[in-house]
Amino acid sequence: MSLPQRDVSPLAGQLEQTLTAGRLPSEVSGWGSQLLRRLRQPVQVAVAGAAGSGKSALIDMLLGRVVIGRNGRGLLVDVCHGAQEMVEVETAAGERLQIPGLLAQMELPQDARRVRQTLPDPRLRWHSYRELPLSGPQAAQHEMLQQAASNADIILWCSQEFAADEQSLWATVPDSSKDHSFLVLTMADRQVMRGTLPALIETLEPIAAEEFLGVYPVAAIQGLTARTAEAPQDGLWRSSGGKQLAGDLQRQVDLGRASDVDQAELLIRQFGGSSLAETAPAVPAPAPAPANAAATKAASLAAALDQLQSGAEMMLAEAEAAGGPQAGPVLAQCMEMIRNLSQSLDAMPASAAVEAAREAAQDGEEMLMLCQLEQDEDAAVDAVTLLIQLKKELMEEPPG
Numbered sequence: 001m002s003l004p005q006r007d008v009s010p011l012a013g014q015l016e017q018t019l020t021a022g023r024l025p026s027e028v029s030g031w032g033s034q035l036l037r038r039l040r041q042p043v044q045v046a047v048a049g050a051a052g053s054g055k056s057a058l059i060d061m062l063l064g065r066v067v068i069g070r071n072g073r074g075l076l077v078d079v080c081h082g083a084q085e086m087v088e089v090e091t092a093a094g095e096r097l098q099i100p101g102l103l104a105q106m107e108l109p110q111d112a113r114r115v116r117q118t119l120p121d122p123r124l125r126w127h128s129y130r131e132l133p134l135s136g137p138q139a140a141q142h143e144m145l146q147q148a149a150s151n152a153d154i155i156l157w158c159s160q161e162f163a164a165d166e167q168s169l170w171a172t173v174p175d176s177s178k179d180h181s182f183l184v185l186t187m188a189d190r191q192v193m194r195g196t197l198p199a200l201i202e203t204l205e206p207i208a209a210e211e212f213l214g215v216y217p218v219a220a221i222q223g224l225t226a227r228t229a230e231a232p233q234d235g236l237w238r239s240s241g242g243k244q245l246a247g248d249l250q251r252q253v254d255l256g257r258a259s260d261v262d263q264a265e266l267l268i269r270q271f272g273g274s275s276l277a278e279t280a281p282a283v284p285a286p287a288p289a290p291a292n293a294a295a296t297k298a299a300s301l302a303a304a305l306d307q308l309q310s311g312a313e314m315m316l317a318e319a320e321a322a323g324g325p326q327a328g329p330v331l332a333q334c335m336e337m338i339r340n341l342s343q344s345l346d347a348m349p350a351s352a353a354v355e356a357a358r359e360a361a362q363d364g365e366e367m368l369m370l371c372q373l374e375q376d377e378d379a380a381v382d383a384v385t386l387l388i389q390l391k392k393e394l395m396e397e398p399p400g
């Protein structure tokens with residue numbers, strides 16, 4: 001699910017229409033507006049850490065060219081999509097300047113406070129970066145981090161060793177942000193030289209498993225070299241740790257987008273009214289089944305998948321009638337549907353595809369269990385989204 005990404009503006013337009021026409025019941029209108037905001041702006045990736053922790057180098061590596069260089073010292077830097085390479089500078093005196101070119105190549109005013117770099121890089125349409133330097137007293141850092149967590153969709157925490165003071169700072173970040181964040185061990189080449197990397201990873205892995213999506217050692221200078229070399233250096237790109245981080249980050253961006261799109265489609269189908277519902281991009285209908293043995297099982301799977309879809313929609317309608325999603329019953333129904341699906345799959349003759357579908361259903365079941373740990377509205381929405389996602393996955397590669 002990488003580039004080219006789907007243009008979501010028609011979907012956002014439909015959602016907006018549904019919202020402004022007042023068709024969304026009050027319990028879900030907050031959810032709808034939040035979705036609309038998310039669909040209309042790129043996924044925000046915050047790159048946070050102490051001064052000199054390697055944030056600029058990491059962003060440059062992910063962009064595949066030197067954009068910030070050494071020039072963003074201590075400044076909040078946004079890197080976003082724009083028609084031209086341009087830097088907007090905000091000074092302490094409140095002045096705003098526009099300077100064409102790349103931050104790395106220019107002289108910034110002494111009192112620059114914030115910088116916004118625009119680039120005509122199409123990838124930045126989908127996700128933008130913010131370098132967020134943390135400095136000063138712990139309380140001030142805490143404040144900055146809280147704010148970053150509420151604005152950013154994904155946080156890359158940059159650190160050479162994620163020491164105790166950073167751990168206590170990170171502990172205050174809400175779980176919803178931790179679930180979308182990466183611990184990046186920067187300047188990993190230095191740890192490799194000292195022979196300290198394996199022990200450090202071993203120490204941090206249990207913490208990272210709780211607090212982040214994972215721990216990613218990265219040698220950013222080497223990663224950037226690999227990407228800017230005349231001949232592509234895939235080996236170096238991989239061994240720098242850059243490839244793994246960039247791949248997993250892209251997946252996280254895509255997952256967030258796909259979940260927003262699914263939820264928006266669901267809201268439009270439910271509440272958009274008939275004219276909108278018809279034009280809403282619907283989940284593809286299962287292909288008509290030819291009459292033979294293989295087709296019978298395809299049809300039974302299609303029936304199971306259809307059940308997932310209609311069940312999910314029914315739950316939403318019931319939730320509306322009950323005056324808001326009731327986490328408990330919704331989760332229980334999702335669980336039942338996914339178990340039914342597993343049973344249908346178990347009844348089918350074995351094949352690699354059926355096996356893959358079974359695994360997907362099992363993963364889904366495990367994720368649902370996790371959803372059940374938090375019995376709230378978010379968990380219910382996550383569970384329904386999961387079912388729809390699972391259906392889509394299975395539709396793409398029908399077993400049999």
Ligand SMILES: Nc1nc2c(ncn2[C@@H]2O[C@H](COP(=O)(O)OP(=O)(O)O)[C@@H](O)[C@H]2O)c(=O)[nH]1
Nearest residue numbers: 051052053054055056057187188218219220221
């Ligand atoms: N050896 C090595 N040096 C790095 C790496 N990443 C950054 N540096 C150096 O560390 C210093 C601080 O990096 P920078 O990205 O400016 O840190 P920031 O203040 O967090 O933005 C610079 O001199 C970088 O060249 C790396 O992966 N390996």
Ligand SMILES: [Mg+2]
Nearest residue numbers: 055056072073
């Ligand atoms: Mg920097």
